[in-house]
Amino acid sequence: MAANELLKRLVTIFSDDDLRHPQLRGIALAQWLLESGRATSDLSTRHYNFGGLKWRKELAGFATRIQYEAHDGVDFYCKFATIENFITGYWVFLNRSPYSGWEAHVSTPEEFIKFIGPVYAGDESYADKVIALLPEANQLLEDAVRVRAEGHQGHEDVHDANGKDLGVIVIDPGHGGTQNLPGSDANHAISVSGVKEKKLALDFSLILRDQIYARAKTGERVKVVMTRETDKNLPGRERARFAFDHKAKLFLCLHFNGNQNRSARGTETYYRAKENGNINLEEDMTFAQSVQTALFKQLKALDNNAKDRGIKPDNEGNPNLPGFGVLNDHNLGNDERRDPCRAAYIEAEFITNPSVEKLLISGPDSINNRTLAMRAVADAVLQQMRQR
Ligand SMILES: [Zn+2]
Incomplete structure (x- = not known):
């Protein structure tokens, strides 16, 4: 499946982003592929919210609050001014108390998503859905890194x-x-x-x-x-x-x-x-x-x-x-x-x-x-x- 232009922009920027836990790059992208329907959801195209992130007060300064109707009803969600702001905001979202201790579960992508997944989605099968998208995410990232290394601007x-x-x-x-x-x-x-x-x-x-x-x-x-x-x-x-x-x-x-x-x-x-x-x-x-x-x-x-x-x-x-x-x-x-x-x-x-x-x-x-x-x-x- 060919990536759309928005997804390509997300992947390009994320592939070069300084991450504290670089081994989580693929699994985070896999999660965003799932949440955003590969960057086709309204939340992603209109608000650069590729993670389906609901508004939380800790996101003030990283996002703005928008009212949005998702499949589970009207709620407040995060709007990000740029893709770069979304990437920063995602980690800020995880640094909130429901996920406390997540940085002790980062040795593998699977361990990470199995720890945060149930909180993120309230769904025990969520981690497996994300893990299924990991090869696709890794491939997208690899392609972006290769294109940059070849100097194809x-x-x-x-x-x-x-x-x-x-x-x-x-x-x-x-x-x-x-x-x-x-x-x-x-x-x-x-x-x-x-x-x-x-x-x-x-x-x-x-x-x-x-x-x-x-x-x-x-x-x-x-x-x-x-x-x-x-x-x-x-x-x-x-x-x-x-x-x-x-x-x-x-x-x-x-x-x-x-x-x-x-x-x-x-x-x-x-x-x-x-x-x-x-x-x-x-x-x-x-x-x-x-x-x-x-x-x-x-x-x-x-x-x-x-x-x-x-x-x-x-x-x-x-x-x-x-x-x-x-x-x-x-x-x-x-x-x-x-x-x-x-x-x-x-x-x-x-x-x-x-x-x-x-x-x-x-x-x-x-x-x-x-x-x-x-x-x-x-x-x-x-x-x-x-x-x-
Ligand atoms: Zn200037």
């Missing part, structure tokens, strides 16, 4: 093997990991509910990748390369280098803004300033404007208070500011190319704004909303790729 989605080749786009989710590096801090903004920008940047970027593949037409071939698919950081220069290494047509960085003034909001997109040596200024501005317009229009349709902050040079008009290394034409390899890559840097919204928090981060429709937003960007990107 993107795959070509062939709608039609003889189709028109639209080329390559590199998507760069901002920040990541725990170390500040030249041209890329581990994190910058933090949302009202405490979700880190790096996690949102990754989630939105992975949705954007999947939307680009989904929105390409029959007869078109397109390849999306990610600078990162898990929680790691890369220096700005290395991120840009992906564009050159993959002969990318487009390079798109995705970030979120933050401000001490909680009422600040709006969407803006940066391009390399002329004073910073942009060698394809007009093309970059056209690309930046196309993603900016598409994203703003969709956000405005979802929330009338959305604000268009427009496109901006990366020195904000100050000729003494060096701008963003990730947009530097030399780092992108554009000085060595006859067909320079077009680059833009989206600051999608201010995650420090409570309305944005509800709209895109932790409100009941936030995952659907962000998918619509990334679909609009995907359409703009594909339109750009069709032109040259």
Whole structure:
């Protein structure tokens, strides 16, 4: 059975997650396969709750509480802002008193699930159902690790093997990991509910990748390369280098803004300033404007208070500011190319704004909303790729 895109995203991220008990990786995933119907349940697609986790007060700070009707009636469940938050939240859930002592039962996957299973599901046969899915879970994880080791950062989605080749786009989710590096801090903004920008940047970027593949037409071939698919950081220069290494047509960085003034909001997109040596200024501005317009229009349709902050040079008009290394034409390899890559840097919204928090981060429709937003960007990107 082919894994759906959401399941693939869960597996990719979890396969690279630092676990205190790595031997439990497979069994935890097996449990999530069961609970989420292989990432097809409403709780998983709408709320990133792959574990069927009911709301418990200890999850405050890791999840938000949503009312949800499951097979056993209406109850409060956890909603997670990102897949990464779900993975963290799952272990927080187990660290509650009903499971106390579970860490003394972790020598094998079977021992672990037989200990927690009866509490988790109130069902003696539960552990066996999960154990039956362990080989599938292990295989998914192995595949994800192998793909990463082989350096396959993107795959070509062939709608039609003889189709028109639209080329390559590199998507760069901002920040990541725990170390500040030249041209890329581990994190910058933090949302009202405490979700880190790096996690949102990754989630939105992975949705954007999947939307680009989904929105390409029959007869078109397109390849999306990610600078990162898990929680790691890369220096700005290395991120840009992906564009050159993959002969990318487009390079798109995705970030979120933050401000001490909680009422600040709006969407803006940066391009390399002329004073910073942009060698394809007009093309970059056209690309930046196309993603900016598409994203703003969709956000405005979802929330009338959305604000268009427009496109901006990366020195904000100050000729003494060096701008963003990730947009530097030399780092992108554009000085060595006859067909320079077009680059833009989206600051999608201010995650420090409570309305944005509800709209895109932790409100009941936030995952659907962000998918619509990334679909609009995907359409703009594909339109750009069709032109040259
Ligand atoms: Zn940022």
